[in-house]
Amino acid sequence: EADIYQTPRYLVIGTGKKITLECSQTMGHDKMYWYQQDPGMELHLIHYSYGVNSTEKGDLSSESTVSRIRTEHFPLTLESARPSHTSQYLCASSENIPSGRFSYNEQFFGPGTRLTVL
């Protein structure tokens, strides 16, 4: 079981509220990621980080922002939530795994936060 945690697991809030989704990992991984997933759809990368003080936008445009002040912590913030932000948000961290002559980037996912904006 991966040591990556997300809180809250479920969140129902009203439009216009500011929210922060927490993600923390105890594996010392430098790379961390945020994905957005709607029911029956693929995961879309919305933010990633190579390490402390590094944050980048992902493939899917998102109005959320992230910060990476500490290695183990990668929170995601929505300044003003809207119903279109209703989705599941998954956090992940990764490490390089040697495999024969190659190595690959193994991602470990948190349990997700199910966000509903009314």
Place this chain on the structure above:
Amino acid sequence: KNQVEQSPQSLIILEGKNCTLQCNYTVSPFSNLRWYKQDTGRGPVSLTIMTFSENTKSNGRYTATLDADTKQSSLHITASQLSDSASYICVVTDRGSTLGRLYFGRGTQLTVWP
């Protein structure tokens, strides 16, 4: 455009039966292909990972195959159990990205009935 397509979209089988899930991809240059299991309301958990030099890998009752020439993979589940009910996601990594960018399929929703 890099894509990962999975079939079927959903599948219902009886407990104890076998099933095979399919994945076709166009991601290039190819690095590796993984199969993840995602229980409802949870994050994905890795089942198998294969590089282009591997054509089969097993993890208990799960056996994945890879044909890098035709860019196809399958996940075979043997003697299914009720706990196998989940979404199975095919994920392909490209070799050109230092990030290790993952391209996700939409998953096959498997339901195992008693």
